[in-house]
Amino acid sequence: MTYKIAVLPGDGIGKEIVDQAVRVLTALNLDIALEEAPVGGAAYDQFGHPLPPSTLELAKNSNAILFGAVGDWKYDSLPREHRPEQAILGLRKNMGLFANLRPAILYPQLANASSLKPEVVSGLDILIVRELTGDIYFGTPRGVRTAEDGAFKGEQEGFDTMRYAETEVRRIAKIAFEAARKRNGKLCSVDKANVLETSQFWRDIMIDVSKQYPDVALSHMYVDNAAMQLVRAPKEFDVIVTGNLFGDILSDEAAMLTGSIGMLPSASLNASNQGLYEPSHGSAPDIAGQNIANPLATILSAAMLLRYSLNESAAADKVEEAVRQVLAQGLRTADIYEEGAEKVTTSQMGDAVLKALS
Numbered sequence: 001m002t003y004k005i006a007v008l009p010g011d012g013i014g015k016e017i018v019d020q021a022v023r024v025l026t027a028l029n030l031d032i033a034l035e036e037a038p039v040g041g042a043a044y045d046q047f048g049h050p051l052p053p054s055t056l057e058l059a060k061n062s063n064a065i066l067f068g069a070v071g072d073w074k075y076d077s078l079p080r081e082h083r084p085e086q087a088i089l090g091l092r093k094n095m096g097l098f099a100n101l102r103p104a105i106l107y108p109q110l111a112n113a114s115s116l117k118p119e120v121v122s123g124l125d126i127l128i129v130r131e132l133t134g135d136i137y138f139g140t141p142r143g144v145r146t147a148e149d150g151a152f153k154g155e156q157e158g159f160d161t162m163r164y165a166e167t168e169v170r171r172i173a174k175i176a177f178e179a180a181r182k183r184n185g186k187l188c189s190v191d192k193a194n195v196l197e198t199s200q201f202w203r204d205i206m207i208d209v210s211k212q213y214p215d216v217a218l219s220h221m222y223v224d225n226a227a228m229q230l231v232r233a234p235k236e237f238d239v240i241v242t243g244n245l246f247g248d249i250l251s252d253e254a255a256m257l258t259g260s261i262g263m264l265p266s267a268s269l270n271a272s273n274q275g276l277y278e279p280s281h282g283s284a285p286d287i288a289g290q291n292i293a294n295p296l297a298t299i300l301s302a303a304m305l306l307r308y309s310l311n312e313s314a315a316a317d318k319v320e321e322a323v324r325q326v327l328a329q330g331l332r333t334a335d336i337y338e339e340g341a342e343k344v345t346t347s348q349m350g351d352a353v354l355k356a357l358s
């Protein structure tokens, strides 16, 4: 069977990094058909919409999507529905990609690149399971209004709604408990239940689901403390499950433990095993077009694509091993560079991964 993969590079460094991952996927000699389409600002410029129907159709009719990143400051003044970020939110919502897996693994060669001391972080291997289609990112109502009851004395107010439905919490809980069961049997649910009703509800459902997983030790932590513990003693975590907003923030924080946001891959999965695979970072407009971005998070996302959507775990292992090899050879993009290493560009890093694969 030919696997169909939609390739959506997007904006900023998106094309530079996705190009390298495409080279890797192509070099594996698998039966795959790649088809590229515009998304984000690139699509808005061409079609007047960040997620044109043709791109969404292609994504829906594919086994998996390889995604770069979307966004650029130049679109900040557009109405929200036209902004590039709506494309990734739209793909997640339209395709039901509710389970976001963000593994934060420190490669031993990058111990000095981590923001933490090597002894605190060496051997780090944690998994953040982030709920991706609910929470304040999607809750309604939202907007800006002038209060009519006088409470705000005619001032305007901006508002978003944080909400979670029971089915949404149950299904992400199941993914997280299953992942914890396959790993070290430890799951920490992160919320803000001391303040937020949504979070107390989340916590109650987590406790209820935990009854089906007596072999998994469930703990709970408030998100402010979790942010602190992640930099104090990150190895005390194994699997973290959390909502959309907290997961977004904590995963960027966790990225720095691995050396760089350019090292953190991600998989966003739906109930039919379709997946969107993207680095956890954004379009990095500050370094776009310079061929200096780190493509490894995207290449590692392609490995996740092979493992989760294509069932090609041997090929996924090969790609991950190739990444380990290039790091062992001392090759570093600017974001993970340290003295004594060999500084390489985005495409040179891609060349090296390809060579390690052959």
Ligand SMILES: NC(=O)C1=CN([C@@H]2O[C@H](COP(=O)(O)OP(=O)(O)OC[C@H]3O[C@@H](n4cnc5c(N)ncnc54)[C@H](O)[C@@H]3O)[C@@H](O)[C@H]2O)C=CC1
Residues within 6 Å of the ligand: 013, 017, 068, 069, 070, 071, 072, 073, 085, 088, 261, 262, 278, 280, 281, 282, 283, 284, 285, 286, 287, 292, 293, 294, 295, 297, 335
């Ligand atoms: N899934 C997506 O498409 C996402 C899109 N964004 C969008 O990206 C744009 C930029 O957002 P920022 O907040 O600046 O976040 P960002 O993740 O794009 O960049 C943050 C910092 O990390 C650096 N960085 C990111 N990826 C890197 C890589 N592969 N190699 C080396 N350095 C890297 C950037 O140069 C920058 O200094 C915005 O429009 C934002 O909305 C942000 C996050 C996710």
Ligand SMILES: CC(C)CC(=O)C(=O)O
Residues within 6 Å of the ligand: 085, 088, 089, 248, 280, 281
């Ligand atoms: C651009 C946002 C919609 C998402 C984000 O920051 C993320 O998914 O990490």
Ligand SMILES: [Mg+2]
Residues within 6 Å of the ligand: 248, 249, 252, 280
């Ligand atoms: Mg983010």
